[in-house]
Amino acid sequence: MSETTSSPSAAPLRRFGRFELRALLHKSQRSMLWLVFDTHHGQEMLLMVPREKPSGEVAMLQWLKAMDAGSRIHHPNLGHVVETGRVDPWPYVTYDRALGETLEERIARGAPLPLDAAKWVAQALEGLAFAHEAGHAHRDIQLAHLLIDPADHVRVIGLEVAQETLPADADFNATRRAVREAAEEDVVSIGLVLHRLLSGRPVLDEQDLRSVMQRMQPQGQELVRMGWETPYPIPDPLRAIVNRATDRQARQRYHLARSFWRALDGWRLSAEQDDGGPIALLKDKMQRFGHLPSTSTRLVSTAMSSAMASQHASELAALALKDMALTLELLRRVNNALRQQGHASSGGTVLNMQRAIAMMGLNGLEDAARALKPWPGPMNEGQATFMQSLMRRVQRAGQVAQALRPAGYDGEVVYLINLMQNLGRLLVQYHFPDDAQQIRQLMVPPEPTEEHPNPRGLTEQSAAYAVLGCDLESLGLAVARYWGLGDELQHMMRRQPPDAPVRHPDGDLDILRLTCSLANELIDALLLPERKRQTGIELATRRYSRALNLGLREIYDALGAAQSQGETNSGVNDPSVGAAAAAVPRSRLRERAEQQATGTRKDPP
Structure with missing residues (x-):
C-alpha cells in the first residue's frame, strides 16, 4: 500500500475504504x-x-485465511482482532485503540526502569x-506492535x-519449517526490543528491527551487545539475558519464546521477591521430590536396621556421609530443630x-x-x-x-x-536437568572463526543468568536460608568469584571458604581439555598461593591424595575426574613444585 492515491493529482491519501487515516504510527520493511x-x-x-500487496486473488485469499486463523488465537497478551478485510488490492486487520x-x-516520554522493561x-x-x-x-x-495500557x-x-509467500505446492514439512524459522526470528526481535528499552536508543541507530537483524x-x-552507557544501571543477570538474546552465534540464542520468557520472568520475580521466580519453583519441587534422591538403597536399609544401634557414632557418620541426600537431610533436620528451639543464634550451625x-x-x-526419595527420582537415565x-x-x-585444609x-x-x-x-541438575544442560552448552566456546579465532563460552554465572534469571549460588543460598542454616555457613557457601582477586583471609570462616573455593577450581581445571589442564591448575594455585600459603607442591600432593582416596572408595571415584587427574603431567608439576620450593624458579603469585 502506498501513501498516495492512484488519482492523476496524486493527492495525499486520507481514506482507506471507510477508515479515515489519522496518523502513520510505524512503517517497517514488512508492514504499516x-x-x-x-x-x-x-x-x-x-x-x-502489509507493505507488499498479495500477488493475486489466490494469494489474497491465503492471506485472509491465515489472518482469520491467527485471530482465533486468544491469549491475554495477544491483541484481540476486531476485523479482517480487504480494500482492493490491500488486505487489512484492525484492533481497538482502547487496548x-x-x-x-510510551518510551517517547522516557526510558523505563529495567524491572519495568523486563x-x-x-x-x-x-x-x-x-x-x-x-x-x-x-x-x-x-516496538509499535506491542500495545501497553495504563495498567x-x-x-x-x-x-x-x-x-x-510459499509455492502453492509447498509440502507440509516445508511450511512447518518456515514457521519455525520465522518463530526463531520473532524471538531475536523481542530481544532487540528489550535491548532498545534498556539502552534508551535505537539499536544500531535503526528504527526498523528487521533492518537491525539483517x-x-x-x-x-x-x-x-548491551553497552554500559544506559539510562539506568543494568543488573548483571538482566544484561546476560539480553546479550544472549542477540548473541552473534545463532546457536547461543534463545530458540523458543518460552525459554526466553522463563529466564526473564525468573529474574523479574527474583528481583521483586527474595524468594520468587526459580527459587519459589525450586522449593515447590523440593516439597514433591525431596532435595536430592538417595544414591544407595543398601545404605538407607542399613541405617534403618536394628544393627545400627550397636555401631559407634563415627561409623554411623561415615555411613551417612556416603549418601549425599542423607547428609543434607541430617543437616537440615538438626539445624531446623535448633532454630525452632531458639538455640541457632547461640550454637551456630551444626x-x-x-x-x-x-x-x-x-x-x-x-x-x-x-x-x-529413591534414586533416580524424576530423572531419566541420561540425566x-x-x-x-x-x-x-x-x-x-x-x-x-580436606587435603588442603590447614592443620x-x-x-x-x-x-x-x-x-x-x-x-x-x-x-539444579536434579530438579531442572534440561536447564542445567542449557547452562553447560552456553559455557562451551563456539567454533573459532577468522574474526574470532579464540572464542569463549559464557561463564557459569552468566550462563545461569541467561537460562534461569539467577545464578546457581543464589539458589543454594536461598535453600540454606529456607533450611534455617546460619549466617556463618551462608558466608562460607559463597565461592570466591573467579574474576576477583583473592584477599588475605580475615579469620577462620574465610580460610575455610577460600580452601573449598580453591578445591572446586582445581576440580574444574582437571575437567578442561588436556592441553589446558596444567595451566588451569597453575592459575588456580597462583590465585590462592599468598592467601592460603600454598604452592604447587601442596596442590600436587592434595590432588594425588584425593585421587588415591577415590580409587579406594567405590562410592566416590569419578572416572572422568580420575582420568583427567591421571592425564596431568605429574613429573613436570612435581619439578615445578620443587623448583618453587627451593627458590630456583619463581612463579608469579
Missing part, C-alpha cells in the same frame, strides 16, 4: 501501522496492512510463545500480517555428622533415612548418569579441600562446606 477513525462505528482504531498506546509512544517484554514473550505453540508467527516484531498490560498485535551477525557484520546423629538419636536418623558424575566431582572436590581444622567440616558450596549446582 495506522491510527484510523472508523466512520461506520465512530471510534478510533489501529489498522495494519493502549504503542510501546514506541515486565513488559516478559508479557509479550508469554503471548508470543502461545502463538508459536499454536503454529503461528509474527515475522515483523517492532502496564502488554499485548502483541500484527500476528500473521507480514506473511511469507545487519547483525551472523547475517551481517554488526555486533549487538556441621558435623557425629554431632548431628548424637543430637537426633537413632530414631531421628531412621526418620531422616525414611524421608529420602541420572550426569547427576552421578556431578555428585562424584563434588565429593572429589571435598577430598581435595587444626576438622576434615568433616571442610568436606561439608565444600558440599554446600555446590548445593545450587546439585539442586
